[in-house]
Amino acid sequence: MKTENKCAEKYFEIYGKDPENVGFCPYRISPLGAHIDHQYGKINGLAIDKGIYIAYSVKKNGVVELQSLNFPKRAQFHISSVPEEKVGDWADHLRGATKVLNEKYPLRYGMSAVIEGTLPVGGLSSSAAVIIVFMKALCRLNNIELSDWELIMMAKKAENEYVGVNCGKLDQACEVLCKKDHLLYLDCKDDSCELIPVNSDMKPYSIAIFFSGLERSLANSAYNLRQDECKAAAYDLLAYAGMDYGKFIDTRLRDVPFEVYQEYKDRLPDNFRRRAKHYFNEIYRAEQGAKAWKHGDLDTYGKLVFESGYSSIHNYECGCPELITLYDIMTKTDGIYGGRFSGAGFKGCCMALIDPNKEEEILNKVEEAYLKEYPSLKGKYISAICHSTDGVGEGL
Ligand code: GLA
Numbered sequence: 167m168k169t170e171n172k173c174a175e176k177y178f179e180i181y182g183k184d185p186e187n188v189g190f191c192p193y194r195i196s197p198l199g200a201h202i203d204h205q206y207g208k209i210n211g212l213a214i215d216k217g218i219y220i221a222y223s224v225k226k227n228g229v230v231e232l233q234s235l236n237f238p239k240r241a242q243f244h245i246s247s248v249p250e251e252k253v254g255d256w257a258d259h260l261r262g263a264t265k266v267l268n269e270k271y272p273l274r275y276g277m278s279a280v281i282e283g284t285l286p287v288g289g290l291s292s293s294a295a296v297i298i299v300f301m302k303a304l305c306r307l308n309n310i311e312l313s314d315w316e317l318i319m320m321a322k323k324a325e326n327e328y329v330g331v332n333c334g335k336l337d338q339a340c341e342v343l344c345k346k347d348h349l350l351y352l353d354c355k356d357d358s359c360e361l362i363p364v365n366s367d368m369k370p371y372s373i374a375i376f377f378s379g380l381e382r383s384l385a386n387s388a389y390n391l392r393q394d395e396c397k398a399a400a401y402d403l404l405a406y407a408g409m410d411y412g413k414f415i416d417t418r419l420r421d422v423p424f425e426v427y428q429e430y431k432d433r434l435p436d437n438f439r440r441r442a443k444h445y446f447n448e449i450y451r452a453e454q455g456a457k458a459w460k461h462g463d464l465d466t467y468g469k470l471v472f473e474s475g476y477s478s479i480h481n482y483e484c485g486c487p488e489l490i491t492l493y494d495i496m497t498k499t500d501g502i503y504g505g506r507f508s509g510a511g512f513k514g515c516c517m518a519l520i521d522p523n524k525e526e527e528i529l530n531k532v533e534e535a536y537l538k539e540y541p542s543l544k545g546k547y548i549s550a551i552c553h554s555t556d557g558v559g560e561g562l
Pocket of ligand 1: 196199200201202203204291333334335336337509510
């Protein structure tokens with residue numbers, strides 16, 4: 167059991183007794199496969215040893231009462247009377263999780279709980295982690311056994327349908343399926359996946375997280391718009407080629423054969439063309455990355471990660487100035503194999519695979535260069551070193 171969290175202590179402070187259980191769900195990084203999960207592309211992911219803890223005990227009257235150490239207001243609702251519409255605060259993730267679970271497996275018991283995220287919000291998929299850790303706790307209290315994929319798809323549904331973000335399954339899959347010292351290589355079209363072990367010839371690496379100091383919520387970003395642009399590109403390309411394009415809502419860039427993209431891409435409006443370019447290059451990078459990882463070739467892997475970052479900025483256009491600055495600094499810092507925005511990239515953080523022997527100098531150098539550009543973010547900017555870990559899996 168990890169002990170770095172304060173939520174069990176806080177639980178004791180509030181309730182005067184120890185919690186019955188403490189659960190943990192890791193955050194994730196996705197070095198390759200950015201923004202293509204929702205187009206049914208392929209992704210690479212790792213779960214990291216920072217994440218969300220929940221200290222909880224059963225409440226037999228069905229009430230959920232939950233205090234977060236990161237957000238001010240305590241959430242309180244009954245498992246069978248979750249509001250139909252989201253309320254607009256952090257606890258929507260919990261309400262969504264309860265609603266989705268309750269629809270399939272009627273719930274009896276609620277909980278009193280304290281929840282804590284160990285790093286700032288943004289880029290590491292704390293949204294999926296909070297849903298997963300809470301769903302797992304509800305399942306345990308109500309004697310429900312979910313398979314890994316059931317958990318992944320229900321957590322995604324809560325975020326898509328209740329919170330209102332059309333995310334793909336990258337976050338949930340990484341946070342559930344990953345394995346320490348293995349790279350998750352997932353095909354989001356048919357859910358086939360491989361856990362590729364670190365090759366014994368591979369140079370050692372650590373994972374660095376550089377927080378811009380800007381916390382974000384995908385619900386307010388251009389995340390959903392970018393997806394529509396991808397779908398529009400797919401729709402157009404299929405139509406140009408005289409192919410069947412079905413319903414817009416069900417269309418994805420994965421439906422478009424590469425030859426069709428190559429032949430008709432120049433007819434696309436500029437924005438749509440760049441989104442499609444990102445998709446086709448990124449799926450290739452995820453495939454090449456899986457091969458490089460298999461061969462223990464961290465230099466090639468890192469190069470692909472930097473290229474992915476470049477494409478996110480110039481083709482997918484999802485950076486903000488602060489994150490782009492961090493990306494530029496990373497490309498010029500010795501000892502960083504590769505780095506990019508972690509997650510969607512509208513705010514939040516960058517991730518990098520780095521040489522463990524140079525951790526301190528890398529963290530110092532990036533911080534110094536970043537705060538020189540953004541002195542007002544001093545105190546908000548932070549960095550951290552992490553390592554890969556297991557997803558929640560069937561445990562907890
Ligand atoms: C967010 C979403 C994911 C994925 C990434 C970008 O984390 O939740 O589904 O699209 O952005 O790769």
